[in-house]
Amino acid sequence: MSKRYLTAFGQVELSDDVLDTLSRYRQIKPSSSEAGGQLFASFDDHGMVILRATEPTAKSRRGRTFFWPSRYDEQKEIKALFAEGLHYVGDWHSHPELSPEPSLADIDKIQGIFGSSKHDLNCMVMLIVGTSEATDGIWFGSVSDEGVHRATQVE
Ligand SMILES: [Zn+2]
Numbered sequence: 434m435s436k437r438y439l440t441a442f443g444q445v446e447l448s449d450d451v452l453d454t455l456s457r458y459r460q461i462k463p464s465s466s467e468a469g470g471q472l473f474a475s476f477d478d479h480g481m482v483i484l485r486a487t488e489p490t491a492k493s494r495r496g497r498t499f500f501w502p503s504r505y506d507e508q509k510e511i512k513a514l515f516a517e518g519l520h521y522v523g524d525w526h527s528h529p530e531l532s533p534e535p536s537l538a539d540i541d542k543i544q545g546i547f548g549s550s551k552h553d554l555n556c557m558v559m560l561i562v563g564t565s566e567a568t569d570g571i572w573f574g575s576v577s578d579e580g581v582h583r584a585t586q587v588e
Contacts, residue, residue, distance in 0.1 A: 434449065440574070440575040442577065444479050445482075445483065445573075454470075470486055470487035483522065500526050527561070535559065556577040558584075
């Protein structure tokens, strides 16, 4: 089932496909490494619909509590998916905790991306996947000039 969130900038939907991808990277085992990727969306009358979450690539470096994506692969993804009509809107990564919260480093990073990327968006999003399958197993929020704000799930 897709999930809908209300951000400070309107409604955002996470598609089934995105939720399936994220679910596969939950760090359930003690040996599971952190994972991450980029989020791509289209826009309709209701707001943003996130249709694709990209996955770690062979060039990413991963450990229990770190994930360093390949900048090269990220840029390739942005180009390829833009050709399919999908816009880069933010990043996701996993945390080995039940109900994840962004770290200060996470907040710095996404604010840096928001501040430096060339886009027409007045907000971007950040998503963290924890280990719980319950609602609070996903932290989802928006990033704008006003900072980072957690969104509320509406269904
Ligand atoms: Zn984090």
